[in-house]
Amino acid sequence: MSLTIPPHYLEDASGYQGHADELFTPANEEELAAILRRATAARVPVTIAGAGTGVAGGRCANGGYVISIERFSTISVHPGYAVAGAGALLKDVQSGAAASGQFYAPDPTENASSIGGNIACNASGSRSFLYGDTRRHVRALRVLLMEGTALSLRRGEPVPFPVAEIPMPLSSKHSAGYWLKPGMDYVDLFIGSEGTLGIITEAEVTLLPAVQHLLTGVIFFADDDSALAGVAAWRDTPCLRMLEYVDAGSLALLRSRYDDVPKQARAALLIEQELEADDSPEIDAWDERLTNSPALYEASWFAATAADRERFRKFRHALPELVNDTVRRNGFLKLGSDFAVPFHRNAEMMAFYREKLEADFAGRYVIFGHIGDAHVHVNILPTNQAEFDRGKEMMNEFARHAVALDGTVGAEHGLGKRKAHFLSYQYNHDQLEAMKTIKRRLDPHWLLGRGTLFPV
Numbered sequence: 001m002s003l004t005i006p007p008h009y010l011e012d013a014s015g016y017q018g019h020a021d022e023l024f025t026p027a028n029e030e031e032l033a034a035i036l037r038r039a040t041a042a043r044v045p046v047t048i049a050g051a052g053t054g055v056a057g058g059r060c061a062n063g064g065y066v067i068s069i070e071r072f073s074t075i076s077v078h079p080g081y082a083v084a085g086a087g088a089l090l091k092d093v094q095s096g097a098a099a100s101g102q103f104y105a106p107d108p109t110e111n112a113s114s115i116g117g118n119i120a121c122n123a124s125g126s127r128s129f130l131y132g133d134t135r136r137h138v139r140a141l142r143v144l145l146m147e148g149t150a151l152s153l154r155r156g157e158p159v160p161f162p163v164a165e166i167p168m169p170l171s172s173k174h175s176a177g178y179w180l181k182p183g184m185d186y187v188d189l190f191i192g193s194e195g196t197l198g199i200i201t202e203a204e205v206t207l208l209p210a211v212q213h214l215l216t217g218v219i220f221f222a223d224d225d226s227a228l229a230g231v232a233a234w235r236d237t238p239c240l241r242m243l244e245y246v247d248a249g250s251l252a253l254l255r256s257r258y259d260d261v262p263k264q265a266r267a268a269l270l271i272e273q274e275l276e277a278d279d280s281p282e283i284d285a286w287d288e289r290l291t292n293s294p295a296l297y298e299a300s301w302f303a304a305t306a307a308d309r310e311r312f313r314k315f316r317h318a319l320p321e322l323v324n325d326t327v328r329r330n331g332f333l334k335l336g337s338d339f340a341v342p343f344h345r346n347a348e349m350m351a352f353y354r355e356k357l358e359a360d361f362a363g364r365y366v367i368f369g370h371i372g373d374a375h376v377h378v379n380i381l382p383t384n385q386a387e388f389d390r391g392k393e394m395m396n397e398f399a400r401h402a403v404a405l406d407g408t409v410g411a412e413h414g415l416g417k418r419k420a421h422f423l424s425y426q427y428n429h430d431q432l433e434a435m436k437t438i439k440r441r442l443d444p445h446w447l448l449g450r451g452t453l454f455p456v
């Protein structure tokens with residue numbers, strides 16, 4: 001039967017493939033509830049598909065029904081907030097907000113993702129350095145449970161049953177397993193639960209007044225140590241909302257699309273700072289910072305217009321795209337990390353990555369991402385099966401090391417099916433049982449998102 005389901009409903013951006021018996025695209029909550037009741041009665045597993053940009057295999061069904069939320073796509077924008085159907089695309093929420101002089105702060109790089117998917121993964125992005133993850137911007141949710149019950153939840157409403165406390169890592173970002181805390185808001189239980197507790201149908205999210213003045217730049221360096229020194233020196237710059245890193249391997253990939261990347265550059269930092277005015281004293285402060293740093297100041301890029309800023313956004317977005325294309329072309333699944341550590345362990349984690357990667361994958365890996373939060377993505381680019389297998393092992397070593405440094409095994413992508421085994425690196429048996437107790441309460445027959453977070 002799964003042959004009749006268009007393949008894009010069964011895979012995600014990591015290349016992982018699922019299988020299912022039936023596809024549903026309900027138009028409203030009544031239709032969705034009827035499908036869920038039918039599945040519950042027949043004990044059929046159900047997987048929720050958002051826009052398919054996930055990279056952990058969470059939306060790739062493990063048999064049963066796949067339910068796409070794409071038709072829940074309405075968006076209404078109000079002063080201070082927007083109400084969006086879970087299938088609405090991030091880019092449409094962003095442009096709706098912009099048209100009203102506002103902005104939606106979480107900025108996962110992939111803006112073709114859905115709001116429901118962002119909430120299910122507790123996604124974050126470059127601006128999360130200043131504004132935090134998606135969780136912080138959710139004001140209310142509508143959720144359907146497997147038995148067809150609809151919940152209308154506003155922030156501040158507590159979970160109506162006992163919840164154990166799960167310790168949090170010390171990294172500034174975390175999205176691996178359920179976020180559990182006695183007295184917690186009910187909405188927080190569903191945020192980051194990766195489609196395993198309920199189906200999000202609608203969300204009310206905070207909008208902020210649009211920022212009028214921004215300083216955006218791509219600052220190049222001749223070596224990696226200089227770039228990392230820049231991160232440490234500039235991280236506390238006021239109102240800096242983006243501090244992203246790109247290593248030498250990443251620049252090599254980007255040169256295939258951007259021939260103006262300076263030849264001598266071996267690393268880059270992407271920065272964006274909110275200013276009070278276009279002639280803010282911060283402009284001169286950056287001039288001084290860069291003059292007194294080893295940055296390739298003359299060769300670096302600074303945005304003078306919104307079009308420049310859009311070009312830099314595309315430059316940053318091109319990187320994961322190029323990585324995913326390269327890995328697929330080589331015939332493998334994406335081998336990318338999503339670990340984060342507390343910032344004071346950043347240098348240690350980066351050194352660990354480098355040492356291991358240079359030993360086994362010199363010239364066949366890239367590191368980029370949200371370095372302001374000590375959260376970079378390592379991507380290994382295997383060329384044969386033995387390298388892929390070794391890369392998988394290495395990702396396990398990195399995950400354990402991140403936990404040893406008080407960090408997280410999953411900062412923003414979720415663990416899905418491909419990384420579900422990491423959860424036991426982070427949490428002990430009792431903590432995992434506490435999560436499973438919640439799962440059993442809301443999905444007693446364990447039908448929703450089977451294989452995601454908890455390996456089958």
Ligand SMILES: Cc1cc2nc3c(=O)[nH]c(=O)nc-3n(C[C@H](O)[C@H](O)[C@H](O)COP(=O)(O)OP(=O)(O)OC[C@H]3O[C@@H](n4cnc5c(N)ncnc54)[C@H](O)[C@@H]3O)c2cc1C
Nearest residue numbers: 050051052053054058109114116117118120123124195200
């Ligand atoms: C080029 C590229 C760049 C990326 N950059 C970032 C980044 O900077 N930051 C970041 O956080 N992520 C990033 N991602 C990953 C991805 O965009 C996010 O994980 C996104 O939140 C997934 O949303 P989606 O709608 O595509 O969800 P899907 O991939 O369809 O699903 C993801 C998970 O959410 C669940 N889900 C989806 N919708 C619902 C719903 N309505 N109710 C309940 N569960 C649901 C699914 O079951 C699945 O477990 C990137 C991906 C790509 C390809």
